[in-house]
Amino acid sequence: MNLLTQNSKLKKTSKSLGLRVFNFGIPAYKSASGKLTCPFADACVKFCYAKKGAYIWSNVQPAFEKRYQLSKTDDFVNIMNQEIAKKRPDYVRVHDSGDYYSRAYLDKWLAVAIHNPHVRFYSYTNCVEMLKNANLPDNYDIIFSDSGKQKHLIDETKDRHTRIFHSHSKLISTGYVDASNIDLMATKWFNKTNKVGLIFH
DSSP: OOOSBOOHHHHHHHHHHTOOEEEEOOOSSBOTTSOBSSTTBOTHHHHOGGGSGGGGSTTTHHHHHHHHHHHTSTTHHHHHHHHHHHHOOSEEEEOSSOOOOSHHHHHHHHHHHHHOTTSEEEEEESOHHHHHTSOOOTTEEEEEOTTBTTGGGOOTTTSOEEEEESOHHHHHHTTOEEOSSOGGGGSTTTOSSSEEEEEOO
């Protein structure tokens, strides 16, 4: 099973920065069996890019489902460690589709990060409370999405967070850093502010 892949944005990011940036995705919002994979999604469901385009091709959806099923097993950490050794990423975006559907699942990713201190991991997430109560290793970064059910828990003065804009000029004028094209601009390693701007397409 191909666990770490590259969507078009991460291919562009990798090429622009000369880095190996991969992503791991599970089904957007719900699994095939109806289990919520984005438990705190709200307004974002309406414009979720992972619910359209290549993400819903018939050959793509089963791969997301297989990764989701694997993520629920006790073997997930070891298998992901093997995949990282094989693909040799510099950065891993956890979830270009899906979110942390349970604390046990989040803990598996934190274990993967601790096992691979030379790799940097990052996620956009709507699971604000869960992540605020997690002890993240230094090689893990979280960007809170501003359109989930827990957005009221985001402290925009301190927490790294997103805001959606309709124009680049508005994004820049409000002090946000544009991560629309180069995904790593969302992270603490490339963006020294806590403001991540994304342009709505």
